[in-house]
Amino acid sequence: MAEHGGASFRRDLSEWRIVLVAWRLLVLQAADPVVSAGMAEHSTYRAHPWRRVEHTLGSGRRLFYQDAEALRREVARLERAHKRIRGTGPDGRPYDAGDAATRAWVLLTLFEGVVAMRRLGGDRYDAGELARAYAEFREAVAVFDLPKGEIPETVGELPAYFARYARERLEHTEAARHLLDDLLREAPAPRRLRFLGDAGWRVVRVVVARAIRELTVADLPPAVRERFGLVRTRRAALLSAVLHRGAGAVVPLLPDRLRYRSPEEHRAPKRHRPHRDGRGPRLDRFFHEVLDQTGDGFITAHDLRAMAHNVCWQLELDEAGEARVYEAFDSWWEQLRAVMDANGDGKVSREEFVAATLAGLDRDEAYLERGLLPALRAVFTAADTDGSGFLEFDEYRAVFGGPRVHPAELSHGFRRLDADGDGRITREEFLAGFTGFFTARADSVPGTELLGRP
Incomplete structure (x- = not known):
């Protein structure tokens, strides 16, 4: 120019x-x-x-x-x-x-x-x-x-x-x-x-x-x-x-x-205030910081597609890569809707999300395979934008590094999920860690720190 x-x-x-x-x-x-x-x-x-x-x-x-x-x-x-x-x-x-x-x-x-x-x-x-x-x-x-x-x-x-x-x-x-x-x-x-x-x-x-x-x-x-x-x-x-x-x-x-400000400059947010122990507060945090992208108190297809847009925006994917991400996030929404939209209004409230997740984990042994694990696999597929079968840190950050999560906390969560310490997260490590986030009653399980220290 x-x-x-x-x-x-x-x-x-x-x-x-x-x-x-x-x-x-x-x-x-x-x-x-x-x-x-x-x-x-x-x-x-x-x-x-x-x-x-x-x-x-x-x-x-x-x-x-x-x-x-x-x-x-x-x-x-x-x-x-x-x-x-x-x-x-x-x-x-x-x-x-x-x-x-x-x-x-x-x-x-x-x-x-x-x-x-x-x-x-x-x-x-x-x-x-x-x-x-x-x-x-x-x-x-x-x-x-x-x-x-x-x-x-x-x-x-x-x-x-x-x-x-x-x-x-x-x-x-x-x-x-x-x-x-x-x-x-x-x-x-x-x-x-x-x-x-x-x-x-x-x-x-x-x-x-x-x-x-x-x-x-x-x-x-x-x-x-x-x-x-x-x-x-x-x-x-x-x-x-x-x-x-x-x-x-x-x-x-x-x-x-x-x-002047450089086009590529990014500033780190301040540390997030810790939540108290327990699954409920973790699920509440996950709802507000990750899922409810529009901030209206509900999860809808628009929230998941907004997440997909943000991932694609940050990683500058090509058209085929973007299509895979949107398909995976659409799949995640369908899993959420099928399991948690109790009144059939096409959206999931925070109360529905927390109650359905806790009830499913506590009362239904098949909940993980029926509701949670398929959704987690869809999330992994969406985050794995290059199709390598692993999550690099940039891919992990694109999905979970919201403005309210400090980069140091995010890095800590990534390291905890990276069980073998090789600098990348496998599908198995991701599923185990993320399942721990939803299921662990104590905060000592690595997956409870996927958004940083609780």
Whole structure:
């Protein structure tokens, strides 16, 4: 990708200031009804809002920061993921993430977000820089092969495009409303604030939720605020000015290693608070940290497919590998549903999961073979993405290394399951260890530590 003198769109996209417009970016995307419906049915943003932000920004950085081959792989990954996001929304309207207008909108919000970051920070692009930045953007998104006309030809056409799209396509969808009004009031602590503990975060969360909402409303394009019936208060405008102008004055003075974030950078979460002994708390932890990806208190097919998506995303599998993972996770869901969905409503609650597992283990000697072991074999097949018959650490981490599990805990659990210490987990070691997680009454069995120390 060509370098230009002066401002660079892809470099600015990796600047830390981008976090100030990240929530604004999500709201603009979620205001598209197709995106909103896909988020409701397929996304884990309610349970993992910070991961959603990171995936959105991380994917953007990869699109604009890689060589041609890496860019091709990223686009292929997005294409495979979006092929599966389709259906009928709660309002009865069909949706398809492959919709060309929606895909163009999502891409253009990345460009518009960077432009807004610069403008709000007091160092807006001049006319020449803006034209070069847009040329850089168009060069990258050309690989999506969108129909002619979906991406405006020149940067001068963008104001009319955004005004028209806001007027004709955007809605104050449930996902956009939830992002603005509710999600941050119930969100788990981001990794850097885990030291506050649950009680401390609940107090801080109230302030964070209000500040981000006011900042987002203040920074939204006027046409969108008008469309949503939102008012930009003086207090919100002052907050926006202080944060953006302050960051705009300070961040550009930092050395590049502090000013910009690498596309491949990952931060380790804080240690998870230990649970008390016993199968019940372990099962409860497994339900919340592994199975309930959408955070709505139930396991459905969407949760298991969200897990499959996350595995494929992290390991950058090819199409055949992704198909195997999705097939295995679909099989796991069918096992869960058949054994635990007592009322036949197509979902499994935490209570149903814990009660069915404990009852099956305590009262039915055939439960392991009928319900648990087939599911465990499906999980192993899903995790064994290269079909080697072993789980390497990266494969294990892709399934069980959620944002609430510290890497050191995960490594410890992996070593405990690796009974022969050869650096990989066999199917037999996995089945024995995982069975121990569900069945052991004491926490001394290796499998009880597959999510880290209990």
